[in-house]
Amino acid sequence: MLRQRHGWSPAELAEKIEARQVEVEQLERGELDADWATLRILARELELPLHALLELAEELAPGEGGEEWRNWSRQAERERDDG
16 A cells, blocks of 8 residues: 555545545545545655556556546547547
């Protein structure tokens, strides 16, 4: 997990991105969708380009929702490439 690579607890990351700890935990479990502002702040704090954060989020998204997201993304890429 990216947060852990930096040695941060959920509470520490929450403080850095101006969110609540419970929101960080929900984001990590795929139970909450972040808005663009939060994603931009999160990418900055994790020292990642925004596109890299989104790619990692897609790759690591848990559960059925994550699999649906990956399938949708693959389909969108195929349609774009065929278009």
